[in-house]
Amino acid sequence: MADKVALITGAARGIGLATAKTLLAEGWLVALLDRDADELPKAMADLGQAASGFVYDVSDPDAVNAALPDVLNRFGRLDALVNNAGVADFGPIAETDFARWRRVMETNLDGVFLMSQAAIPALKETKGTLVNIASISGLRASTLRVAYGTSKAAVIQLTKQQAAELGEFGIRANCVCPGPVRTKLAMAVHTQDIIDAYHDAIPLNRYGSEQEIAEVIAFLCSDKASYVTGQVIASDGGFESTGVGLPALRN
Structure with missing residues (x-):
């Protein structure tokens, strides 16, 4: 695995950082990309020489066009792109103005499109893989998620489109939809009523962990998933x- 390279967006924290650590443990070289110039160096502090950080904003076409050459200049190749960067801005439909809508779409959807498109030439060379991170909110409706849920549903369809069009080049494209995950942010904003309601609605009766999501992503990046696409x-x-x-989310 020493010569395989993964690029992970939104990698300064959460699922992105957990995925970076998982892939590093499996022998990958990892490029961590995030727009948070303060948080990314902290995340990089104990990752070792197999990891490199890149400060770019995936919603900015000019930044994306600069990011891919920067990563390739550092590592020389690209075998997997994990489109994890996203924003979670929730609110009622009536209170979601166009500025909020665009703020969500430009990162959650535009960023996946831009990064994937920029990475295609490098992924063609390695017959690499795309792993897009959507959400359970893209599969099922819920309150307060008109922008977020719609953006993630679009990522799911974009993934299928990528699989259909890029398969002839040996590029695989798959999508992971995390359900409720026990992150610091989630635990800070979820009331006990919401936590209890999630537990009641989830057959496994608990939140997932960042590491559990990272393991699925790592599998899809690996050769073990060589016949899995779309x-x-x-x-x-x-x-x-x-x-x-x-019901607890509607109160």
């Missing part, structure tokens, strides 16, 4: 199978 994998404890909506 797939949407919900890593959600069974949440997607149990119905729509949580």
Whole structure:
């Protein structure tokens, strides 16, 4: 694995950072990309020489056009792109103005499109893979997620489009849809009523962990998934199978 390179966006924290650590442990070289110039160096502090950080904003076409050559100049190749960067800006439909809508779309959807398109030439050379991170909110409707959920549903369709068009070049494209994940941010904003409601609605009766999502992503990046493309994998404890909506979120 020493010569395989993965580029992970939104890698300064959360699922992105957990994925970087997982791939590094499996012998990958990893480029961590994030627009947070303060947080990224902290994340990089103990990752070792197999990891390099790159400060770019995936929603900015000019930044994306600079990012890929920068990564390739450092590593010489690209075998996997993990499009993890995203923003979670929730609100009622009536209170979601166009500025909020665009703020979500430009990172969650435009960023995936731009990064993937820029990476295609390098991925053709290695017969590499795209792993796009959507959300359970892209598979099932819920309150307060008109922009977020729509952006993630679009990422799912974009993934299928990529699989259909890029397969002839040996490029695989798959999508991971995390369900509720026990992050610091989630635990800070979820009331006990919401936590209880999620537990009741999830067959496994708990939140997932960042590491559990990272393991699925790492599998899809690996040669173990060499005949898997165009797939949407919900890593959600069974949440997607149990119905729509949580009453506690509507209060």
